[in-house]
Amino acid sequence: xxxxxxxxxxxxxxxxxxxxxxxxxxxxxxxxxxxxxxxxxxxxxxxxxxxxxxxxxxxxxxxxxxxxxxxxxxxxxxxxxxxxxxxxxxxxxxxxxxxxxxxxxxxxxxxxxxxxxxxxxxxxxxxxxxxxxxxxxxxxxxxxxxxxxxxxxxxxxxxxxxxxxxxxxxxxxxxxxxxxxxxxxxxxxxxxxxxxxxxxxxxxxxxxxxxxxxxxxxxxxxxxxxxxxxxxxxxxxxxxxxxxxxxxxxxxxxxxxxxxxxxxxxxxxxxxxxxxxxxxxxxxxxxxxxxxxxxxxxxxxxxxxxxxxxxxxxxxxxxxxxxxxxxxxxxxxxxxxxxxxxxxxxxxxxxxxxxxxxxxxxxxxxxxxxxxxxxxxxxxxxxxxxxxxxxxxxxxxxxxxxxxxxxxxxxxxxxxxxxxxxxxxxxxxxxxxxxxxxxxxxxxxxxxxxxxxxxxxxxxxxxxxxxxxxxxxxxxxxxxxxxxxxxxxxxxxxxxxxxxxxxxxxxxxxxxxxxxxxxxxxxxxxxxxxxxxxxxxxxxxxxxxxxxxxxxxxxxxxxxxxxxxxxxxxxxxxxxxxxxxxxxxxxxxxx
Amino acid sequence: xxxxxxxxxxxxxxxxxxxxxxxxxxxxxxxxxxxxxxxxxxxxxxxxxxxxxxxxxxxxxxxxxxxxxxxxxxxxxxxxxxxxxxxxxxxxxxxxxxxxxxxxxxxxxxxxxxxxxxxxxxxxxxxxxxxxxxxxxxxxxxxxxxxxxxxxxxxxxxxxxxxxxxxxxxxxxxxxxxxxxxxxxxxxxxxxxxxxxxxxxxxxxxxxxxxxxx
Numbered sequence: 001x002x003x004x005x006x007x008x009x010x011x012x013x014x015x016x017x018x019x020x021x022x023x024x025x026x027x028x029x030x031x032x033x034x035x036x037x038x039x040x041x042x043x044x045x046x047x048x049x050x051x052x053x054x055x056x057x058x059x060x061x062x063x064x065x066x067x068x069x070x071x072x073x074x075x076x077x078x079x080x081x082x083x084x085x086x087x088x089x090x091x092x093x094x095x096x097x098x099x100x101x102x103x104x105x106x107x108x109x110x111x112x113x114x115x116x117x118x119x120x121x122x123x124x125x126x127x128x129x130x131x132x133x134x135x136x137x138x139x140x141x142x143x144x145x146x147x148x149x150x151x152x153x154x155x156x157x158x159x160x161x162x163x164x165x166x167x168x169x170x171x172x173x174x175x176x177x178x179x180x181x182x183x184x185x186x187x188x189x190x191x192x193x194x195x196x197x198x199x200x201x202x203x204x205x206x207x208x209x210x211x212x213x214x215x216x217x218x219x220x221x222x223x224x225x226x227x228x229x230x231x232x233x234x235x236x237x238x239x240x241x242x243x244x245x246x247x248x249x250x251x252x253x254x255x256x257x258x259x260x261x262x263x264x265x266x267x268x269x270x271x272x273x274x275x276x277x278x279x280x281x282x283x284x285x286x287x288x289x290x291x292x293x294x295x296x297x298x299x300x301x302x303x304x305x306x307x308x309x310x311x312x313x314x315x316x317x318x319x320x321x322x323x324x325x326x327x328x329x330x331x332x333x334x335x336x337x338x339x340x341x342x343x344x345x346x347x348x349x350x351x352x353x354x355x356x357x358x359x360x361x362x363x364x365x366x367x368x369x370x371x372x373x374x375x376x377x378x379x380x381x382x383x384x385x386x387x388x389x390x391x392x393x394x395x396x397x398x399x400x401x402x403x404x405x406x407x408x409x410x411x412x413x414x415x416x417x418x419x420x421x422x423x424x425x426x427x428x429x430x431x432x433x434x435x436x437x438x439x440x441x442x443x444x445x446x447x448x449x450x451x452x453x454x455x456x457x458x459x460x461x462x463x464x465x466x467x468x469x470x471x472x473x474x475x476x477x478x479x480x481x482x483x484x485x486x487x488x489x490x491x492x493x494x495x496x497x498x499x500x501x502x503x504x505x506x507x508x509x510x511x512x513x514x515x516x517x518x519x520x521x522x523x524x525x526x527x528x529x530x531x532x533x534x535x536x537x538x539x540x541x542x543x544x545x546x547x548x549x550x551x552x553x554x555x556x557x558x559x560x561x562x563x564x565x566x567x568x569x570x571x572x573x574x575x576x577x578x579x580x581x582x583x584x585x586x587x588x589x590x591x
Numbered sequence: 592x593x594x595x596x597x598x599x600x601x602x603x604x605x606x607x608x609x610x611x612x613x614x615x616x617x618x619x620x621x622x623x624x625x626x627x628x629x630x631x632x633x634x635x636x637x638x639x640x641x642x643x644x645x646x647x648x649x650x651x652x653x654x655x656x657x658x659x660x661x662x663x664x665x666x667x668x669x670x671x672x673x674x675x676x677x678x679x680x681x682x683x684x685x686x687x688x689x690x691x692x693x694x695x696x697x698x699x700x701x702x703x704x705x706x707x708x709x710x711x712x713x714x715x716x717x718x719x720x721x722x723x724x725x726x727x728x729x730x731x732x733x734x735x736x737x738x739x740x741x742x743x744x745x746x747x748x749x750x751x752x753x754x755x756x757x758x759x760x761x762x763x764x765x766x767x768x769x770x771x772x773x774x775x776x777x778x779x780x781x782x783x784x785x786x787x788x789x790x791x792x793x794x795x796x797x798x799x800x801x802x803x804x805x
Contacts, residue, residue, distance in 0.1 A: 045593060256597050257639060294603070302601050388611070389676050475612040475666070477673050480604025 046073040047081045049128045049142035052573060054220040054543045055227045057355075059362040060117040060150040064089075065519055067218045067545035068128055068142070069108045069575060076579035078107040078216060082130035084255040084513070086333055087111060089146075090125040092344075094337035097124065100514040101259055101332060103308070108216055110545035112517035121150045121158050123342035129334060132254035138339045145342045147228075151359045159346035181208055181580030182215060184572050192589045195563050196524040196536065199588070202556045203572065205549040207580055212553025217574035219557060221542040221588065223361075225354035227569040258306030259332065259512055264299045265315070268324035268504070273299025277317050278481065282450040284312040284507075286467075286494040287384035288486075289449060292318065292479035307384075308513040315506040318481070320453045327506035354566070361537035361564055371534050386449075387478065388486055391470035392416070397463065406459050406466060406489075416473035417487055419459070426455040430473050430485025439484030444476070446488040448496045457499050458489055467492045519543040524560045536562040549574075561590045598641050606638050607646060607659045609679055613672040617653075622739035624728050625649040627687055630660055636675070636683040648675075648683060650694065653728035653739050655710045657683055657694075682714075689789065697723070706753045707746065715793050720766070720803075721748040722796045724789060745792060756792065759784045766795075769802045 047070060054065040066087060072079035083105055089098040097119060102111045129141040149155070177184065187202045205215040220227075253260055261281070265274040274295055281291045281303045293301045305311075315327050347355070393415050403409050410417050416431035418438070428445055429438040444451065447458060472486040491497045501507075521542060524530040542559040549555040568590060573583040598606070617624050626649065634648035636657070647660040649672075657675045664671045682695040692713045699709050713724040723746050728739045745756040747765035754765035759777065762784050763770040776798050777784065782791050 253597055253600060254593060256594065257601075260601065292604075304601050385678060387676075389678060472611060474614070475671065477608040477610060477612075477664075479602070480608060 045081075045132075046136065046140075047071065047079060047130060047132060048073075048140065049085060049130070049133075051087075051126055051128050051142045051144045052218050052220075052545070053126070053144060053146060054540050055222040056145075057147045057149070057226040057228060058115055059359050059539075060115045060119050060148060060152070061366050062362050062539065063112050063114050063517075063519075064126075064146065065220075065540065065543045065545070066111045066113075066126070067108060068102065068104060068110070069216070070104060071579075078575055078577060078579070080105075080107045081256075082132050082254045083257060084259055085109065085128055085130055087126065087128045088333060089113075090127060090337065090341065091119075092122055092124070092342055094341050096333065099333055099511075101512070103258065103306070103513045108546070111514060112519065115148055117150065117152060119148055119150055120153055121148060121155045121345060123147050123345045125342045127339075130255065131252045131260060134252045134334050135250040138334065138336060141334075141339070143339070147345050147347075149345075149355065149359070159344055176585040177582070179208070179582035181578075182206075182213060182574060182576050182582030183208065184215075184217075184574060184582050184584040186570065186572060186584055186586055188586075188588070191587065192591055193561050195561055195565065195590060196530050197561050197590075198524070198558055199561060200556065200558045201570075202554065203547070203549065205553045205555075205574060205576070205582075207576070212551065213549065213576045213580065214551055214553070215549045215574040215576045215580075217544075217547040217549065217555070217572055219542060219544045219547055220540065220571045221559065221568055222540045222571075223354065223358050223564070224567040224569045224587070225351040226358060226539060227571060253302070257304045259304070261303040261305050261313075261329065261510070263301060263315075263327055263329040265295055265301060265317075265325050265327050266299055268326055273297070274317075274322070274325055275299060277322060278319065279315060280318050280451050282314045282316075282446070283307065284314060284494070284496060285384065285449050286490050287449060288386040288388065288446050288488050289384065290387050290444075290446070290451065290478065292481050294480070305510075305512050308515045309511075310509050311512050313506070313508055313510045314450045316451060316501075318451065320503065324504050325506075326504075329508075329510075357564070357566070358539045361539050364535050364537040365539070368534050368536075386470070386488070388472055388476060388488075391486075391488070392473050393469075393471040395469045395471075397466050397468060403463060406461055406463060409463065409466075409469070414469055414471060416485075417471055419455070426459055428455050428487055430471065430487065432473065432484075439475070441484045443485030443487050444483035446486070447499060448489070448491055448494050450496060452496075452499060452501075454499070454502060461489070461491065461497045461499070465491050465493070465497050521559060537564050538562045539564075541568060565590050594641060598639070602639065605661060606641070606679075607636065607643060607675055608661060608664070608673055610659075610674040610676040613651075613656070613658045613674045617739050618736065621733065621736065622728075623741040624651055624653045624739045625658065626652060626726060626741070627685055631686070633686040634684060637681040638675075638679050640681070648685060650683075650685060650711065650726065652726045652741055653730070655727075657711070683711075692724070692726075706755055712746075715789050716796050716800075718800070719750060720796055720800055722746075722789075722793060723748065745789070747796065756784065762792075762795065766799045769799055772802050773799055 050069040050071060052067040058064055068085050070079050070081065071077065083103065085102045085104050087100040087102055088096045091097050098113050100111050100113060102109055123145050126144045126146060127141050133140060183206045185204045189200060193199055203217065205213045207213050265277060265279060266272065267274055275297050277295045279293055279295060279301060283289045291303050293303060295301050395414050397409065400413055403412065407419055410419055418429050420427050420429055428443060430443040432439050445453060445455065452458065467490050470488040476483045476486050521538060522536055541562060544557055547555055547557060568588045570586040570588050571583065575581045630647045630649050632645045632647050634646055635642055635644040636646065636648060649658045651658055657680060658672045659675050660670055660672045662670060677696060680696065682693060684691050684693045694711045695714050697709065697712050699707050713726060715724060716722040725744045725746060728741045731738050731740055747754050747756055749765050754761055756762050756765060763774055766773045773795060776795060782795065
């Protein structure tokens with residue numbers, strides 16, 4: 001491989017060095033050195049979040065639906081700074097019981113997760129933050145307490161109180177509205193509906209002067225006993241410290257694309273940082289998604305990952321002659337719990353009967369939901385793109401007559417590639433695309449997206465396991481490196497066909513961005529669906545975290561009621577681009 | 592500022608150096624493929640939300656490629672141009688003889704491509720009614736040798752309907768719901784669509800949008 005040196009600005013700067021140098025100057029009041037980093041500007045670099053959930057009370061086995069709004073420094077206007085939001089569900093002892101890395105490319109995003117049936121009944125704390133917010137006190141994170149009931153475990157820890165419940169008091173009013181400049185109105189055809197009936201809702205958003213507003217709304221319709229708090233208001237919930245305190249050290253970068261995977265590469269022999277080492281991050285799979293980074297003086301590296309789901313990562317020096325090493329990854333989630341944790345759960349005696357019903361509903365739903373949605377095929381996976389985009393040659397093995405070995409395939413079928421043997425070892429070479437000569441240096445050889453330099457092992461992969469070979473017979477530039485050609489062997493399984501590295505490599509499963517989770521509810525537009533024997537006992541009838549009003553301030557949605565009769569709460573909450581917020585609470589009866 | 596720090600830490604190498612080398616496949620004496628013809632450090636490109644200005648870029652109108660020249664990248668003492676990987680380009684601007692031209696990749700579903708295929712197009716106006724210019728080249732055998740000829744075609748995409756603009760008739764067809772008003776505007780402004788430059792067509796589209804209150 002050819003290393004290109006001095007051909008580009010190679011910024012091997014420690015993140016801490018950069019940030020401390022740049023930001024601490026500001027904190028020390030040296031604005032004159034960096035006018036763009038005045039105290040005022042740094043205020044704008046602060047961000048805050050607001051968490052919404054479809055309700056407050058859940059039964060284990062149910063889904064928690066979440067919306068997160070990104071707000072600007074003053075916590076007033078929707079903003080779009082960091083693109084990754086970390087959401088954790090913490091137990092009363094501060095232990096995370098669920099963790100999500102949510103990709104939020106826009107000003108708001110949504111997520112969902114299922115509550116494990118191993119959870120104990122009690123109050124849990126949802127907290128949300130960004131990587132950039134980890135530079136500031138944890139009290140600036142966004143929090144929301146939710147209550148969880150596990151009917152299958154001891155419920156001794158749940159307190160019971162007999163009082164005038166908030167909900168009962170609310171029942172005297174059919175509609176409660178809170179507004180901080182945003183007035184929401186919802187019109188139903190009627191407030192009483194039958195089971196499996198279509199409900200059409202028209203919404204209007206206005207400012208306090210009556211002008212229409214384009215607002216970002218969330219809508220939740222749930223069983224009333226599960227909705228115990230209507231105080232949700234975006235601006236009330238924003239926690240902000242008074243500003244950037246002098247001496248605050250910024251050690252975390254904002255994540256402006258995907259998750260930042262950072263860590264250190266250290267020598268196994270002396271635990272010293274491996275400085276200025278060119279390393280490659282690969283993800284095991286059929287698509288080559290390689291990134292290259294030159295470690296800094298501390299042996300630190302930073303990669304951007306915008307993949308979702310659990311990925312198998314390989315981090316290794318590009319030069320296989322480098323000695324043994326080990327990698328320490330920085331934890332993604334904030335590990336301290338230096339903020340108040342939730343108190344004990346106390347339930348009102350007035351909702352116990354209704355709670356019993358929603359517990360039964362949950363069990364019915366968990367049994368029958370798979371049958372409700374079996375007709376819906378899952379979204380087809382979008383094919384992942386190789387970092388090199390289109391290859392010059394793509395050789396699908398099944399297109400050709402069966403040969404015995406990969407060596408034969410390369411000799412007979414693959415253009416521009418040849419195998420040479422030197423001192424008992426095999427090497428692959430790529431033609432330079434112009435004349436019949438080969439490049440002077442070895443190409444980048446990948447197996448299932450991973451840099452692998454033991455060609456003899458590759459040549460011994462059973463041909464029946466190999467799906468295709470891709471070749472680029474041109475020089476390829478990647479993150480400051482130049483490779484004289486690329487050869488990518490892709491197996492049918494996409495899992496490296498049991499190849500073994502001769503040297504120790506960092507290979508680890510890693511939970512990248514959380515996979516998208518969409519709320520689904522059945523429709524009963526035709527009679528056959530309406531008379532379907534599959535029961536529908538949703539406790540959350542409808543959840544829409546991304547409803548937008550148009551320029552005229554109007555929007556609408558529709559949903560179908562379920563089989564469970566009773567009282568439901570419609571809760572709509574929103575914010576305008578100018579930062580005006582408001583919410584609306586309304587009752588809905590299914591008879 | 593933070594954006595710059597982020598880019599420096601996450602992507603410390605030349606972000607434009609991401610792709611394969613570019614091989615010249617045409618005879619520059621008899622073909623015009625690359626625009627602008629004379630590469631100067633006057634172009635800009637937006638990659639990962641960061642604008643890189645005053646760089647040397649050329650657009651290969653035949654192969655639909657953006658070619659970058661870093662004068663420091665020399666192999667055998669020859670500057671090696673690099674094709675910037677399309678996946679990372681958000682947009683780029685070239686200084687053409689007709690003025691600055693901003694390009695963006697437009698995708699059209701393969702089964703609905705019709706007049707246009709997915710490629711880089713010059714975006715003159717955006718929104719509901721888009722005015723775009725297709726800079727392309729076609730291959731031709733001339734006096735026994737292969738030559739590539741450069742051409743431009745103008746298109747309006749109005750509410751999803753693509754119309755090639757070759758004259759007044761096609762322009763009025765593209766803006767059919769305000770055709771009478773647009774026709775009157777052409778007359779008032781002495782615009783001859785066939786010979787009009789892009790600024791004049793842009794004015795017509797802007798006038799149309801005003802009529803539509805868009």
